[in-house]
Amino acid sequence: MTQSASPTLDSLFKRVLARQPDALALVDPLNKPRITGQTRKRLTYAQADRAISAIAAHFIEAGLPANSVLAVQLPNTVEFALTVLAAHRAGLVVAPMPLLWRHAELTAALNRTAARAIVTTSRVDGVIYADFAMNAAAEAFSIRHVCGFGSDLPEGMASLDQAILRESSTTRAVIQDGRKASLISFDVTADGFRPVPRAHFALIAGGLAMSLESDVPQGATIMSTFAPMSFAGLASSLAVWLLTGGTLVLHHPFDEEVLQTQINDHACDTLIAPAPLALRLAELDLDANMPSVRNVIGLWRAPEQVAAGASWIAQRATLTDVYLFGEAGLFGARRTAEDGSPAPIKPGPHGAPRELPGSSIAGEILLTPTGTLGLRGPMVPAAAYAPSQVPNDALIVPPPRDYVDTEYAARLDRSTGAINITAPPSGIMAVGGYRFLANDLQEWSRRLGQGALLTALPDRLAGHRLAGRAQDNARARNAMTELGLNPLMVEAFRDRAGGI
Structure with a gap:
């Protein structure tokens, strides 16, 4: 064998x-x-x-x-x-x-x-x-x-x-x-x-x-x-x-x-x-x-x-x-703190398990020059997220980036040295495990005609939740179903007391 x-x-x-x-x-x-x-x-x-x-x-x-x-x-x-x-x-x-x-x-x-x-x-x-x-x-x-x-x-x-x-x-x-x-x-x-x-x-x-x-x-x-x-x-x-x-x-x-x-x-x-x-x-x-x-x-x-x-x-x-x-x-x-709070996340290589010195490297956490969180390591598919090459006057093509920019905004706490993740990627909405571009909401609203509105509202558990309003919610639901859209978008137009 x-x-x-x-x-x-x-x-x-x-x-x-x-x-x-x-x-x-x-x-x-x-x-x-x-x-x-x-x-x-x-x-x-x-x-x-x-x-x-x-x-x-x-x-x-x-x-x-x-x-x-x-x-x-x-x-x-x-x-x-x-x-x-x-x-x-x-x-x-x-x-x-x-x-x-x-x-x-x-x-x-x-x-x-x-x-x-x-x-x-x-x-x-x-x-x-x-x-x-x-x-x-x-x-x-x-x-x-x-x-x-x-x-x-x-x-x-x-x-x-x-x-x-x-x-x-x-x-x-x-x-x-x-x-x-x-x-x-x-x-x-x-x-x-x-x-x-x-x-x-x-x-x-x-x-x-x-x-x-x-x-x-x-x-x-x-x-x-x-x-x-x-x-x-x-x-x-x-x-x-x-x-x-x-x-x-x-x-x-x-x-x-x-x-x-x-x-x-x-x-x-x-x-x-x-x-x-x-x-x-x-x-x-x-x-x-x-x-x-x-x-x-x-x-x-x-x-x-x-x-x-x-x-x-x-x-x-x-x-x-x-x-x-x-x-x-x-x-x-x-979590190991007595008060049950999350463990601090610090930049640099981290092992698995994290607190054991000399453990195998699971990955690396870094702050990018643009103030976002980057990831590097064996599980991270850097090539799939490589930025498109911008044409320039140089004859030598720059090497591909060896990390993925997650686009999550992050900052370094100077007192503790820990990274604080402060915001999700701009222009991207997440409802549970479903991610989509904010521009998509506007596109689907336009397809439903005048007076229709589809928006994402902040939600503590799911990230966002979808809500919609149309002159006829039932007709809007049928139209979105016929378009083959995600049921989260369809159910955003469910009838509810008090509108959105």
């Missing part, structure tokens, strides 16, 4: 499989039958391996060439983990598509990445996602194969549930090399919509930064409530799970009662969740209600809000704040 240059997610999975094939690997959300209409699954590593191989065989038999792009739009269920690992086993590159994306965004992403196939599910929370995939694929010239999970799939969509039952033995030689492309996620910057490719080692580096900083133990039982359709979502769920070799329990966000039941039923010791949710659970007595939890990884989609967040009051569990900067990168800092 040839030793790979660095591991991939699939090689990490196979290492755990060889060590403990009968250990529990993946557990579906408790309310999966309601969410997708599908039966809940609990898979050992051996069972998961057979399903992964069968799905990979389906991709190969469908004629998808090695290194081609596979678009994936799935909820936080076992099928998502199986599909990603199957794609890597077949030598494909995964392009996750957020569930909030509808026709317009799906079509743009498929065309920008030249995706050869798309995987989806029949429905999520009553919404027919199979139709979205079929309609978007019809406008993407590169798409050659559409497949999905669940029942009542439309004509022309292949069933991956049936592929798993067949358990085909078809394989092809794929070099498991961590330097090969594994992921294309999507970001929005001041320059617009941007595909961000990453190698396996960069994805694993993100998982290491979180798992080592938060001290997740080997063999941990991890509860993941964070939507997986992003770099941070994949790193915090699949990468952390495979690095620790434990059990990954999935939760489709968000039902507090179901979440508590799942954590207690499986004695989860690690919780991965949006940080505002984690702080809320602590306020509701996390120690008493979920006594098995010892590690909480709280992900901040709006990192400028960390300093103003609540103190961590749980006694048994520790909280690690993970700062997310779109798809550019992340870093984590475990």
Whole structure:
């Protein structure tokens, strides 16, 4: 067996499989039958391996060439983990598509990445996602194969549930090399919509930064409530799970009662969740209600809000704040202060874990000359964010920038030496995990005709929330749905007392 240059997610999975094939690997959300209409699954590593191989065989038999792009739009269920690992086993590159994306965004992403196939599910929370995939694929010239999970799939969509039952033995030689492309996620910057490719080692580096900083133990039982359709979502769920070799329990966000039941039923010791949710659970007595939890990884989609967040009051569990900067990168800092306040973030190289001298370098934090925060390190795809070359009189092309400017405004506290993140990127709005240009709001308003207004209002938990007003809100909602727009924009025009 040839030793790979660095591991991939699939090689990490196979290492755990060889060590403990009968250990529990993946557990579906408790309310999966309601969410997708599908039966809940609990898979050992051996069972998961057979399903992964069968799905990979389906991709190969469908004629998808090695290194081609596979678009994936799935909820936080076992099928998502199986599909990603199957794609890597077949030598494909995964392009996750957020569930909030509808026709317009799906079509743009498929065309920008030249995706050869798309995987989806029949429905999520009553919404027919199979139709979205079929309609978007019809406008993407590169798409050659559409497949999905669940029942009542439309004509022309292949069933991956049936592929798993067949358990085909078809394989092809794929070099498991961590330097090969594994992921294309999507970001929005001041320059617009941007595909961000990453190698396996960069994805694993993100998982290491979180798992080592938060001290997740080997063999941990991890509860993941964070939507997986992003770099941070994949790193915090699949990468952390495979690095620790434990059990990954999935939760489709968000039902507090179901979440508590799942954590207690499986004695989860690690919780991965949006940080505002984690702080809320602590306020509701996390120690008493979920006594098995010892590690909480709280992900901040709006990192400028960390300093103003609540103190961590749980006694048994520790909280690690993970700062997310779109798809550019992340870093984590475990709270150790007696008052439960966030740990200070200082510029320069930082290890994983952060407080251990001589630990492996997880990345570097820097202040740019323009007063914004920059990131450098193994997980940061500097080339994807490289600024366009400005023509000049010099005959020598300047070298590419070796860091990513996140465009988050930041300043240095002279008394403590810590960096304070003060504002999000100018002109970019974020509603939870959905980022878009402020100019887009004006464009969609113009399409709705005279008197229509669509705006983003500040929100402490989500960054922003959308609100709209039109002469006929119901007609505006129908028009935006027909345009294939994100449901957040559609629901901005819901009827409410008192207007916006």
